[in-house]
Amino acid sequence: MDADVSLDTNLARTSRAELHRPLRDAVRWNFRAEFDRLQTSWRHRREPVEVNFRHIVPLGSGVDRATHLFHPYPAKLLLNIPLFFLSSPQVAPKNSRVFDPFCGSGTVLVEALLAGHRAAGADANPLARLIAQAKTCHIPSFKLWQSLQSVLSEFHPGRSSEFSPVVKQEFWFTERVAADLSALLYSIRQNCDGHTLVFMEACFSSCVKRLSVSDPRLSVPVRLKGDALEAHLQSLPDVRTFFEKAVRLNIARLEKLPEQACAASLEFDARHYAGGSEQADLIITSPPYAGAQKYIRSSSLSIGWLGLAPDNQLRTLERQNIGREHFSKLEYGSSSNVQDLGSDFLATIRSENPLRSHIADVYLHEMNAAADAITRRLANSGHLVLVVGDNMICGRPFPTSALLKKIFLRKGLTVILELVDDIRSRGLMTKRNKTAGTIEREHVVVFQKV
Numbered sequence: 001m002d003a004d005v006s007l008d009t010n011l012a013r014t015s016r017a018e019l020h021r022p023l024r025d026a027v028r029w030n031f032r033a034e035f036d037r038l039q040t041s042w043r044h045r046r047e048p049v050e051v052n053f054r055h056i057v058p059l060g061s062g063v064d065r066a067t068h069l070f071h072p073y074p075a076k077l078l079l080n081i082p083l084f085f086l087s088s089p090q091v092a093p094k095n096s097r098v099f100d101p102f103c104g105s106g107t108v109l110v111e112a113l114l115a116g117h118r119a120a121g122a123d124a125n126p127l128a129r130l131i132a133q134a135k136t137c138h139i140p141s142f143k144l145w146q147s148l149q150s151v152l153s154e155f156h157p158g159r160s161s162e163f164s165p166v167v168k169q170e171f172w173f174t175e176r177v178a179a180d181l182s183a184l185l186y187s188i189r190q191n192c193d194g195h196t197l198v199f200m201e202a203c204f205s206s207c208v209k210r211l212s213v214s215d216p217r218l219s220v221p222v223r224l225k226g227d228a229l230e231a232h233l234q235s236l237p238d239v240r241t242f243f244e245k246a247v248r249l250n251i252a253r254l255e256k257l258p259e260q261a262c263a264a265s266l267e268f269d270a271r272h273y274a275g276g277s278e279q280a281d282l283i284i285t286s287p288p289y290a291g292a293q294k295y296i297r298s299s300s301l302s303i304g305w306l307g308l309a310p311d312n313q314l315r316t317l318e319r320q321n322i323g324r325e326h327f328s329k330l331e332y333g334s335s336s337n338v339q340d341l342g343s344d345f346l347a348t349i350r351s352e353n354p355l356r357s358h359i360a361d362v363y364l365h366e367m368n369a370a371a372d373a374i375t376r377r378l379a380n381s382g383h384l385v386l387v388v389g390d391n392m393i394c395g396r397p398f399p400t401s402a403l404l405k406k407i408f409l410r411k412g413l414t415v416i417l418e419l420v421d422d423i424r425s426r427g428l429m430t431k432r433n434k435t436a437g438t439i440e441r442e443h444v445v446v447f448q449k450v
Contacts, residue, residue: 029087029115031056036090039417048418048443053080066110066256067135071206073105073128074219074298077286081387081421081444082108085284086115091383091446092282099280101270101287101374102322104295106132108284109264113257120277122267124320126308127205127299129266134202134250137195137263144251147200148244150191151184155240161185164307166314167300171223172212180239181211185305195263199254203246205302211239212301219298269320271366273373281379286387287370288323290363290398291356296321322366325359332358341368342403349394356393368407375411375449384413384447401443413447420444 034056041049057080059065068079086092086108098112103121105128112119113136123129160182163169169178181204188200213229214221224232267277270287288295296303296317303309303317310316318324332354341364350357378384386408388401409415421442 029057029083031084031088032090034084035088035417038419039090042417042419048420051419051421051444053078053084053421056080057084059083064253066114067250067253068107068110070135070250070253071105071131071202072209073131074295076104077107077387078442079107079111081442082111082284082385083115085282085385085446086111086117091385092117096281097278097379099283099377100285101283101370101377102285103132103264103266104128104286106135106264109136110257113261113264116258117282120265120267120280122270124269124322125295125299125317127302127306128295129268130198130205130306130308131202132266133195133263134199136257136261137198137254138257138259138261139195139199139254141251141255143196144199144247144254147192147196148247148251151187151200152240152244154187154191155184156187157183159183159186161189161305162307164304164309164312166304166309166312167221169304172214172221172301174213174233174236177211177236177239181208181305184239184243198263199250200247201306203250204243205306206246206250207239207242208302208305211236211242214301220294221297221301270322271369271373273377275376277377279379279382280377281382282385283374283378283382284385284387285374287367287404288321288363289389289391289400290323290393291325291359294325322370323359323363327355327358327362329354341406342399345393345396345398349396353394360393360398364403364407367404371404371407371411375408375413378413378449380449382449383416384408384449386445386447387442388445389442401445405443405445408445408447412449414450415445416448417446418444419446 038049038051054061059080061078062069063079065079086098092098092115094116096117098108098117098119100108100121103109103123104125106121109119109121109132119136121132123132157179160179163178163182173181185201185204188204189197192200209221210216212221213224213232215224215228216232223229265277296314300314303314308317315326318326342360346357346361349360374384386404388404390400390402391398405415421444
C-alpha cells in the first residue's frame, strides 16, 4: 500500500497537459495470459507464487491516473493489484458487479469503473465514503466550474461554519487559517448541493491537513514543533487560492471517469448484508489489520471540519471500525472464541500484554463476522481477491493472512491462486509503538465460491 501523497506534491508533479492526456492503457489492459501463467505455477507448486505487481502492471507509484490522487488517504491499496484482476477475464468477465467491503477512499471502485464494471463498496469511516463518492461520480465540468465561481465569489471572511470539537481547532490551525476555512466551507454549503456538494467538500477536505500545523510526513496528525513549525507557518498557502487549485486539478481528473459513472453505491459496515443488495461477481478488498492502523485518527482534522463524527466523538467512530485499539480494562477478559483461531498466539501474549491480546482477539471475531457477510454477498461461481499482510504484535509475527484464509475456507470458499508481493511502505503503521510492527509482504489469496 502507498503512503499519503500531499496536494503540494500533486501540484508540483502534475501539469495540466498530463491531466488531460489519455490514460496510457486506453487501448485496454488484458492480463488473461499472465493470470493463466500464475495459476499454472501455483497449481504445480501449491505454495504462494512470488510476484511484483509493479512489474506486471507497469504503472509507477503515485501515478496520477483518473481520480486516484483526488484526496490523500493513508495506506491506500496499490492500484496495480485491483487493475490486474479487474482486467483478467477469468475472475472479472465483462460488466461484472464489483464490491469492496473495506473500500477506503475507493481505489478498487475507481479501477472497476475504468474497466467497464459496476462498483459498490462499504467503509466505516465517513470521510472515506465521502471521498469514494466524489471520486466515482462523473459531473459535467461546466457545472463544477460554475459552482467554483459561485463559491469563490461568495467567500466572505466573517461568515462561518461550526467546527465539530473532535479535536482542538486552535491547536491545529492558526487563527487566520481557521477563519478562512470556516468561511470557505460556509460558502460551499450555501452554493452547492447533491453530487456537486460532495465533490466540493472532498476538495475542501483534501486541503485541510496541508493548511494545519501537523507534520506533513505523517498520516496521523502530529503537531510540528520548534524550527520545523516556524518554517511550516511561513509556507502556509492562502486558503482560497489553495482550494481553487485543488478544485481545478480534480475537475480535470474527474473528466477521465466514464461519463456514465454516477457515484458508486456505498454502505456503512462490511459485517452487515441482509440479502437486499445485488450480489457481486468479484470482491476485491484489503481488510484492516489488528491494532496496526489508525484510520479515524488520521482523518480527524477533516472529520472535525465536516462534522462527520456522531455525537462529536472520534471514539464513537473508532468503535465502529474493525482493528481498533482502544478498549477499557474491563473488556480485556472477554473472549471471542472464533473456533480457536489464533488461540496459541493469543495465549502467548495474553500474560505479557492483555490489551494487545484482546485487540487481536476482537479483530478475529469481527473479521469472522465480516467474512460471513462477504461470503453471502458473493454470487455463486464468483471470486474473492483478498489482499493482506502479516504484521507484528508484541514483537511476534501475527499470521493475519493465514488466519483470514482459514476463516474464508471455513465459509466454504475454495482457493484457486495464492501470490505474495514485497511492499515498500505502509502509510499507517504505528512504528513508534513497541507492541506493533511494520508489514513487509502482501499476500494475495484468490478464492472462488463453488
